[in-house]
Amino acid sequence: MNAASFYAKAPKHLVAVDCIIFGFDEGKLKLLIMQRKVAPMAGEWSLVGGFVQEDESTNEAAARVLEHTTGLDDIYMNQLHCYGDVNRDTGARVISVAYYALIRIKNHDKPLAREHGAHWLELHEIPELIFDHGKMIEDALAALRNNAQFHPIGFELLPEKFTLSQLRSLYEEIYQKTLDKRNFRKKILSLDVMEKLEEKDKTSSKKGAHLYRFDPERYEALKRKGLVFEI
Amino acid sequence: MNAASFYAKAPKHLVAVDCIIFGFDEGKLKLLIMQRKVAPMAGEWSLVGGFVQEDESTNEAAARVLEHTTGLDDIYMNQLHCYGDVNRDTGARVISVAYYALIRIKNHDKPLAREHGAHWLELHEIPELIFDHGKMIEDALAALRNNAQFHPIGFELLPEKFTLSQLRSLYEEIYQKTLDKRNFRKKILSLDVMEKLEEKDKTSSKKGAHLYRFDPERYEALKRKGLVFEI
């Protein structure tokens, strides 16, 4: 067989990307879910997605879809899994590459999202989704939990400046269990990956809590010492 | 937009699967690598792969490709990652879904593999590979290491009956470090996921070593107790 026929005789497929978009707001982990505009399943709840174009990588397609609905670029995004069952999409055979993204919910373009029929829902509010999107969310949650335990990705969900209480409640929300306040502080501060700011946040207490900022350089230093970030 | 044009106007892509096939033989971790038959890069070293057909899922395609080169079905296989860069394949735009497989090297159909130009090579013997296949192997190794630490997948690489020394040397090979004999025995035996057989293996010592067999039921019991397999 020559090269031309090797490639030419292989079938071609529609390839989509679907994004599981996590946010953290009011102490709750939330997902950006939208109402589908086209048949089949028009009006049903679905993840944000789109087709991979000729001239873009799957990663680029995911970033494009994400920017299109949230107005944000340069956000934390990870490939989750490729979903390749023949009949997973009831409209046509579509192979879908799923990505999960972590965004600072306050930064995104809310009107833009609304325009696309997108809503932020807490985990327990998520309705039945089309196709295998429910499974994708399950898998994304598992991946988030695995990943958050050994990598400093929680910070991607918080504002740039945050209090230790906010950080702790984020991890409590991710792992769905309460964490001891003193032990948590000891652990995270011992890693020395955050800069303590002079500023205080007084929105949630009279006394005010110190603000911190994640410092990528300190994190690099930690890794150079051969230590691993672990919550 | 109606449904027909929604799907119809999206571009279609060649989708391939590539398999990183691990085996364990003579105390060494090995990979099944083949020489490519078609242009471009004919004669160069590559992973085992093939195109996803219309009527098969990506998982099925990977299983088909695997059986085609090794004669084995029902083997342990995991999706690794989807590689979607536009120019990753120099012959055409191909999106590739990579899988890694763990096989009992003794069980496979060696003549069949040879017929396909496939060879078992140790990690340090692996030559330069085409496209992004080298990166795929790197990623597969990292995934294997992560996965083997918390899931009983090492057994997939050993014969059904094996000695503790064999098991230990497998993990030493995977993690590229020596493990303390006593601590390893204590740890693995405390998990109680293996059945100790009466038989002994005398091929590697005068005294003979007890053979063990992995017992999926005991592993399920371990999980029910809420404990995790960990090496």
Add this chain to the structure above:
DNA sequence: ACAAAAGTGTTGCGGATACACCCATGC
């Protein structure tokens, strides 16, 4: 008798957990 691999226990240390009270401030 000796070589070669199998098999076996104990100790110390470090990190994880459990736990309760004082502090600063706005109202």
Add this chain to the structure above:
DNA sequence: GCATGGGTGTATCCGCAACACTTTTGT
């Protein structure tokens, strides 16, 4: 002055790492 969340230290426990000698048997 009191209610609210912020901030702090210690004792215990458990799992991991380090470590060396005896057993069996084929030659």
